[in-house]
Amino acid sequence: MTDVPLRLLRWAVHVTVCGLLAIAVLGVLHEGRLGPAAGGVLLGLLYAAGPALQRRPVTGQVWLGLVTAGWVVLAVAAPPFVWVALPLLFAYLHVLPLWGAMFCVAVLTSAAVIAAAWHAGELTTPLLVGPGVAAVVVTLLALACKALRAEE
Template sequence: MMDIPSRLLRWAVHATACGLLVPAVVGSLREDQVAVAVGGLVLGFAYAAGPLMSGGLRVVWLGLVTAGWVVLAVAAPPFVWLAFPLLFAYLDVLPLWGAMFGVAVLTSAAILAAVWHAGELTLPLVLGPGIGAAVVTLLALACKALRQEVERPEQEPSLRP
C-alpha cells in the first residue's frame, strides 16, 4: 500500500516509453525504414522484458537494451528520446555510483545524437536532455528514499526513562 509512489512512477515510465516508442516506429514506417521500425519493435519487447528479469540478468538486459537504443538513436531522430525511460532503468538496476555514471553517459549520448541529427549544436538540444536527466534522477532517488523509509522496520520506543 505504501509503495504507491514507486508503482505510479514505474507505470508512468513504462507509459512514457510506449508513448515515445510508438510514434518513432510509425514514423520509421512512414519513411520506409522498415528495418528501423522492426528494430524499434524488438527494442520495445526487450524493454518490456526488463521487469521480468532478476539479479545479474537485469544488468545484462540493461546493456542489451542500451546497445539497441544506441543503434536506433543513430538511425532515426525520434528514437533519441527513448533515453529518458532508460535513465530510470539505470537508476533502478545499477548501484548508485554506476547509475550516476550511466545517466551521465546516456545523457551525453542523447545530446550528441540529437545534435548529429539536427546538424547543429543548439542550447535546447543540450539543456533539454540535461534538465530531463536531472529531473529523472531526482524523481527516482526520491522514490527509492520513500521505499526505503516504508521498508524500514518501525523503531520501538525505549522503555527506559
C-alpha cells in the same frame, strides 16, 4: 502507503517508454524505413522483458546493456529514437548501484545530446539543455523513490 505512488510512477515510466517507441516506430514507418521500425519493435519487446529480468542483479545488468545497445543503434538510425533515452534513465537508477547509475546517466544523456545534434546538423541550446535538465529531474525522482521505498 507509499507503495501506490511508487507503482504509479513505475507504470508512468513504462508507458512513457512504450509511447516514445510507438511514436518513433510510426514515424519511421511513415518514412518507409522498415529496418528502424522493426528494430524499435524489437527494442520494445526487449524492454518489456525487463521487469522479470531485473530481479536478479547480473541478469538485470545484462538486460540493461542489451537495451542500451539497441537504443544506440536506433538513435543513430533515426532521430525519433533519440528521446527514448530519457525514460531509460530510470532503468539505470533502478538496476545499477548509485555510483554506476550516475555514471551511466551522464553517459546516456551525453549520447542523446550528441545523437540529437548529429541528426539536427548542429548543437543548439535546447538540444543541450533539454536532455540535461531531464536527466537531473529523472535522477531526483528516482532517488526520491528509493528513499520512499527505504522508509517502507
